[in-house]
Amino acid sequence: MNRLSLGLFVFALAACSNPPPPPPPVAECKGLGITSITPSSGPTDHATTVRIVGNGFSADTHVFIDKAPLGSLQVSAPAGASGTTPVVADSLVKQTQDVVVTSNGGHGATDACRARLPGGWTWDNEDHALLGVQTQQPAPGGNGVGVLAPIVVTLDSEIVPASATTSAITVDGVEGTVSVDDASRKVVTFKPSAPLAYGRAYTVVVKSDGAAAHLQKKSNGKGLEKDLTWTFKTRCERCVNASAESTNTASGTASSAHYKLHAMTSAPIQAGSATEAGHNEALGAVTSPQ
Numbered sequence: 001m002n003r004l005s006l007g008l009f010v011f012a013l014a015a016c017s018n019p020p021p022p023p024p025p026v027a028e029c030k031g032l033g034i035t036s037i038t039p040s041s042g043p044t045d046h047a048t049t050v051r052i053v054g055n056g057f058s059a060d061t062h063v064f065i066d067k068a069p070l071g072s073l074q075v076s077a078p079a080g081a082s083g084t085t086p087v088v089a090d091s092l093v094k095q096t097q098d099v100v101v102t103s104n105g106g107h108g109a110t111d112a113c114r115a116r117l118p119g120g121w122t123w124d125n126e127d128h129a130l131l132g133v134q135t136q137q138p139a140p141g142g143n144g145v146g147v148l149a150p151i152v153v154t155l156d157s158e159i160v161p162a163s164a165t166t167s168a169i170t171v172d173g174v175e176g177t178v179s180v181d182d183a184s185r186k187v188v189t190f191k192p193s194a195p196l197a198y199g200r201a202y203t204v205v206v207k208s209d210g211a212a213a214h215l216q217k218k219s220n221g222k223g224l225e226k227d228l229t230w231t232f233k234t235r236c237e238r239c240v241n242a243s244a245e246s247t248n249t250a251s252g253t254a255s256s257a258h259y260k261l262h263a264m265t266s267a268p269i270q271a272g273s274a275t276e277a278g279h280n281e282a283l284g285a286v287t288s289p290q
Contacts, residue, residue: 167213
């Protein structure tokens with residue numbers, strides 16, 4: 001045997017005595033699977049809380065959208081989990097990605113023990129939110145409201161002006177006009193065509209998204225989640241007369257009996273008149289100013 005042959009024989013013998021290490025064992029998946037994620041879409045600029053349903057989940061389960069892990073993950077073994085989606089670059093808008101579940105010690109979306117929901121999640125930056133309300137005037141349950149007061153609703157988003165109609169906002173059959181402010185297009189005003197009645201309760205209804213006529217959000221055409229309804233009451237006419245009479249008295253003051261009379265009569269009674277004296281006598285009122 002020449003030197004070359006001897007060298008090859010020694011090399012082959014060394015290779016056989018030192019074989020390469022075996023591949024690492026594949027983790028046992030134990031029926032790991034994923035069937036759904038709800039909701040199945042959401043924006044890129046803020047987290048969305050999602051619910052994942054599947055099987056074989058455990059304390060070691062991890063969930064990913066593509067390779068980005070869900071935050072605040074809570075696993076309800078063996079069939080459910082919840083968490084929040086990651087915030088990602090806007091370049092992924094409208095891009096559909098797989099939802100991946102790993103388990104049994106898996107710490108990445110490329111681990112051998114994993115289940116996949118192809119195209120389970122879509123990044124969607126469109127506005128799907130319903131219209132919301134910030135303030136109402138007169139205030140709900142308000143009392144003593146002026147009969148000429150308009151009804152004003154301030155919304156949280158710009159609306160389509162043409163959607164603000166007397167069918168979208170009603171006040172107990174009262175006729176009037178509806179307008180939207182030109183600056184923000186968030187303030188809707190219902191102005192009655194005539195003064196409201198004194199001392200009467202009125203109910204305002206702003207129709208919701210399900211109604212044929214409703215206030216429509218400019219970005220997506222959506223309306224309120226449900227009808228906005230509230231009640232207020234106008235001031236009484238006798239109270240108005242009493243207030244006017246008190247300012248017309250010569251001394252600028254009035255007796256307690258004088259106010260009492262006005263609460264009982266619909267027409268003003270002049271201070272010091274025979275009518276007032278008769279009523280004061282009947283009531284046993286003290287006529288000296290308070």
